[in-house]
Amino acid sequence: MFIRFSLILLLLTTFSFAGDRLGEGRKKADAEIFTDFKAIKEVLENDQLSNNVKKIQNGRIAQQKKKLNKEIKSYDIPGKNEFWKFMSELWVVQNISKLKWNFEKPDYGLDDYFARFLEDLGYYEIKFKVLLLDTSLVTHFALPTSGRDALFLLSVPFIRVMDLSKLEISILMLEDYMRSNLGQFKKKVTPKGLTELLGSNFYKKKLDMGIFNGVLQNYSKLVFNTGFNFEEQFAVTKQMQGMLHGKLKYWKSYMTLLGKISNLVKGNVVYKDYNKIYPSPELQINWLKPKKEIL
Amino acid sequence: MKTFLVLLFLMPPIAQSGPIHYLYYGNMYGHLHQGPSSYSDSLKSLTCGDRVQLIQDKSGVTTEFSRFSWVKIKYGPNEGFIRAEFLDKSKPKCFQAKYIKFFNQFKIELNDVFTWGRLYDQYVTGSSKVR
Structure with a gap:
């Protein structure tokens, strides 16, 4: 009876210890992935930013061009x-x-x-x-x-x-x-x-x-x-x-x-x-x- | 609830009306006349591109709009008559706007604006048919 009880206790302790070890590993893997993603994310974010900046700049240039064309057109002499x-x-x-x-x-x-x-x-x-x-x-x-x-x-x-x-x-x-x-x-x-x-x-x-x-x-x-x-x-x-x-x-x-x-x-x-x-x-x-x- | 009812009571009545027709004045300058005649008094001067509202009669039908008729319109607070042929359904490309810098060089005075508006009332206009 006592031996049986000890064996069960030992087994339970062993499984618990193993489970903990495994969780630690997963966390480490997740942490590694997260760190890599963080690095990638910065790059991705920078790319989007520069794209947006380009878009806005191009939009401004186009608007200025349109305004200038309108101004020039106002100086037309009729046919x-x-x-x-x-x-x-x-x-x-x-x-x-x-x-x-x-x-x-x-x-x-x-x-x-x-x-x-x-x-x-x-x-x-x-x-x-x-x-x-x-x-x-x-x-x-x-x-x-x-x-x-x-x-x-x-x-x-x-x-x-x-x-x-x-x-x-x-x-x-x-x-x-x-x-x-x-x-x-x-x-x-x-x-x-x-x-x-x-x-x-x-x-x-x-x-x-x-x-x-x-x-x-x-x-x-x-x-x-x-x-x-x-x-x-x-x-x-x-x-x-x-x-x-x-x-x-x-x-x-x-x-x-x-x-x-x-x-x-x-x-x-x-x-x-x-x-x-x-x-x-x-x-x-x-x-x-x-x-x-x-x- | 009481506040809501009070607000509802105070709201202006929504009048039953048909579609509102807006038209645009098509000549360089013009006049809104007191009556349906080129010689009746001018109520207001018009410029090309000005938006006017075609007035509906009591039955909700708009005044007859044909090339040879006079139409009753509303321009700002003024109601008067204008020759139907002077009005366009869409905003015209006005000379004064299209060639604004060129036009401004001529320094058209106010009395010339008035006279120019009278000019269109004095024209006898016609056209030979399309073949």
Whole structure:
């Protein structure tokens, strides 16, 4: 009994001792692993840190670049389409006292009629604006604007004194549109150096405003004083002939219109300077008449 | 509980409304008119890109929006009329913003701004059809 008891006690003691020894070993192994992981962890952490720093730095550089690009872009000069639309409107606004466009007027139904007229001649997708003037100082003009669009100035006293029909008014505007398509107005108001500037950028450069003010001055000079020359009138008249000759109704109206203007210029002192701007309705009629054969 | 009920009572009433339509003014400058006419008094000047609210009528239907009509809008505290063709559904790329440094060189004065706004009211506009 006693021996059996002693044996059991001995066995228990031995197992307990062994268990302790084993636990110590495991702890030592775990400690070793933990120490190694600590070393690796530092390396890993440093790597992540440097990556993050790089990311932030790159992000900052990208933001600065974006900000700089935005700043540079703000110095853009408009291209030709946007430029001419802006300049024409600015000139019209600045010359309101001479042009007298801010007045109450009835609806002449020009918008629909002129649109159908253009379609009949094969001019599609043309957007136009007509600004009616309450002055005889300026009779009719097409100012430069964007693309194929049109901006017309049209004097109400001028069309009233000749009692022009909607068709005759449309033909008058068509002639101005032809003149615009031939680039006659733009050519006369463009100063030296303008073409190179359009569509460029003036970041960190001085912009010569003299050029742009020169454009506005040239607008006034052309519209109020110098107008177009004989060569330019001939070119437009021939264009109109090509356009309208096939349509008898329009052709007759064009000849009637030129006749009315010719008589007005000869008989009305208010329009004595018309030939200075558009020389000359009488010549235009002669250019358009068929030549008589000498037999 | 009492505090909650008091707060609920004090909250502003949530009005029943349909979708609110916002549009943007598309021209360089413009005017909000007292009435649906280019010649009626100007209530307020508008600049390109300004956001306006299309006003709904009592039945909750927005004012008819077509190219040739006048629409009633709200701009800030002001309610007035403007030509529908001057408004865009999305914010336009305005000349003044796109070419800001170039535009500022011209030193446009206040009276020019007012006049420019009147210009768009005076235009007779049209277009020939798409082929």
